[in-house]
Amino acid sequence: MIRLDGVGKDFGDFTAVRELSLEIPEGKTCVMVGPSGCGKTTTMRIVNRLIEPTRGTVYIDGEDYKKKKVEILRRDIGYVIQEVGLFPHRTIAENISTTPKLAGWDDKKIKKRVDELLDLVELDPDENRNKFPRQLSGGQRQRVGLARAMAADPPVMLMDEPFAAVDPITRENLQNMFLRLQRKMKKTIVFVTHDINEAIKMGDQIAILKQGELVQADTPEELLANPKNQFVADFIGVDRAIKILDLFSTDEVMWTEAPVIKKQSMQDEARKLIESGEKGIPVIVEDEQGKKFWFDLDELEKEGSLEDIIRPLEITLDPTNSIKLAMARMLEHNNDAVLIKGEEDEEPGILTLRGIRNYVYRICESSPGEKVGK
Amino acid sequence: MAITLAQFWDNLAQTYGPIFSERIPPLLIQHIQLVLMATGIAIVIGVPLGIILTRPALRKHSQKVLNVVNIGQAVPGLALIAIFLPILGIGYIPAVVALVIYGLLPIVRNTIAGLDGVDDKIKEAARGMGMYNNQVLWQIEFPLAFPIIMAGIKTSAVITVGTATLAALIGGGGLGRLIFAGISLFRPEFILAGSGTAAVLAIIIEKGLSLFEKVVVKERMPLDF
Numbered sequence: 001m002i003r004l005d006g007v008g009k010d011f012g013d014f015t016a017v018r019e020l021s022l023e024i025p026e027g028k029t030c031v032m033v034g035p036s037g038c039g040k041t042t043t044m045r046i047v048n049r050l051i052e053p054t055r056g057t058v059y060i061d062g063e064d065y066k067k068k069k070v071e072i073l074r075r076d077i078g079y080v081i082q083e084v085g086l087f088p089h090r091t092i093a094e095n096i097s098t099t100p101k102l103a104g105w106d107d108k109k110i111k112k113r114v115d116e117l118l119d120l121v122e123l124d125p126d127e128n129r130n131k132f133p134r135q136l137s138g139g140q141r142q143r144v145g146l147a148r149a150m151a152a153d154p155p156v157m158l159m160d161e162p163f164a165a166v167d168p169i170t171r172e173n174l175q176n177m178f179l180r181l182q183r184k185m186k187k188t189i190v191f192v193t194h195d196i197n198e199a200i201k202m203g204d205q206i207a208i209l210k211q212g213e214l215v216q217a218d219t220p221e222e223l224l225a226n227p228k229n230q231f232v233a234d235f236i237g238v239d240r241a242i243k244i245l246d247l248f249s250t251d252e253v254m255w256t257e258a259p260v261i262k263k264q265s266m267q268d269e270a271r272k273l274i275e276s277g278e279k280g281i282p283v284i285v286e287d288e289q290g291k292k293f294w295f296d297l298d299e300l301e302k303e304g305s306l307e308d309i310i311r312p313l314e315i316t317l318d319p320t321n322s323i324k325l326a327m328a329r330m331l332e333h334n335n336d337a338v339l340i341k342g343e344e345d346e347e348p349g350i351l352t353l354r355g356i357r358n359y360v361y362r363i364c365e366s367s368p369g370e371k372v373g374k
Numbered sequence: 375m376a377i378t379l380a381q382f383w384d385n386l387a388q389t390y391g392p393i394f395s396e397r398i399p400p401l402l403i404q405h406i407q408l409v410l411m412a413t414g415i416a417i418v419i420g421v422p423l424g425i426i427l428t429r430p431a432l433r434k435h436s437q438k439v440l441n442v443v444n445i446g447q448a449v450p451g452l453a454l455i456a457i458f459l460p461i462l463g464i465g466y467i468p469a470v471v472a473l474v475i476y477g478l479l480p481i482v483r484n485t486i487a488g489l490d491g492v493d494d495k496i497k498e499a500a501r502g503m504g505m506y507n508n509q510v511l512w513q514i515e516f517p518l519a520f521p522i523i524m525a526g527i528k529t530s531a532v533i534t535v536g537t538a539t540l541a542a543l544i545g546g547g548g549l550g551r552l553i554f555a556g557i558s559l560f561r562p563e564f565i566l567a568g569s570g571t572a573a574v575l576a577i578i579i580e581k582g583l584s585l586f587e588k589v590v591v592k593e594r595m596p597l598d599f
Contacts, residue, residue, distance in 0.1 A: 071506055073504075074501070074504035077502075079503055081502070082495070083495055085493075085499030085500075086496075087496060087499075087518075088496070088518065089517045098500075098503050099503050099504065102504055148503075149503075
């Protein structure tokens, strides 16, 4: 766990970071994001004391980090920087073994670790071990930078715009690879970026900074749903509603208690539902073969003819899929609903376009972000 | 035609033969000694000076020191030697002192330029990974600055080969003696022999240092960078 306790940094008259307190739980990724000059990189570099804080201190696992010798402290903090900073005169293997060598590991152990790490970042060890950084592509160098930072298995990692210098496709590959790794490694990570989309994708927690001050630190979901002020709303962007789609899973939005009726007697059962006062809900229709269809009760009231509005439920998704994916499938199939698989013996749920619309609108309304884009 | 050519070679050999076989070898050895000694001392002083001047504590003084070192080269070689005549007298040692001062600048300047030229990102990565300052210097900065420092040493050595001919004026010996003898005696072949040999020596030293650099860096760098 990392706890920043009122840290601040002045460079002469200029205050880069005012007074920042933040707690990053063990095994979580905290993304610091903000416009350039907001103090995010300064804050990150305070954590490994490349910059000495003017005020405040940092506690790592409850211990004041100034008690440790600075070089020793840094060996327990993996460091990935923008444009990688690989040593051009050293081979890939030598680059990766920097920290283990400083820590005094024996050669055999280092050699094994290098191969293991190259595998981990999806580079062929035999092919790349003895190459020099110049001989690799930007994306490959970035992978080596990551491997080098993880070499001595530090519990904490600092990442300063690690994927900024590569093309969008490579960046996405690297992000996904890193998310896969982090799921296994559970490191405590401070990640700096200026890209809000990357922040939302990578972060368990997002800290938005402005002119050396922490404006809001929250989970991505909370941040999108309740931006604290206009600055945060602006920073998240006008497409906040679209970004929300990526963050919530289908089981959070689906109907779990949609009535299921038989196809043979659907006319009667539908009428009964309307008479019992049900409104605005999707209804699942099942035929003898177990094939599923659906219709919207409101639409039935308007159109009157069930035959016209009933549609097959062709798409089935997992409850963990994002609503963005669900929406994409709906658009592809020109259908307003998808079926969501039930867990174990649970009944399946149904996710409708109208449901998504209402859900996103509920999140966005009454928060300052609503004004954005008007 | 062939006969005249043979005669020409004969004349040439008769005129220059004695100079090359008798006069040049001892003077050349003296000259090499002067150059090696002066350049060696200039390296021993210049490289550490350059390193010290790029450390954070002393960086702000680097320009001042460079200005002082610059004077060594701004003053014409002949004047420099003349200045040291009343202070250190004549002979081998005053000649070496003057040559060291003259050859210091390229070494200090290139050492500073080489070390300053190492990408800050790379230094930051090294420090961020927990290297001590001296590890950053010797494992990262120095190897990366090495080609530029070597270029400074080569420049210095080549300059010194030329300037060392002036050592003859204060009894420091070397190929300069042949040149100045030629001037006094109106014997252009002496002048040519002396300066020509010095020129060849300069080329050989330059090539030798380049070879040394290649051997040290060896296959460490498959590509130029």
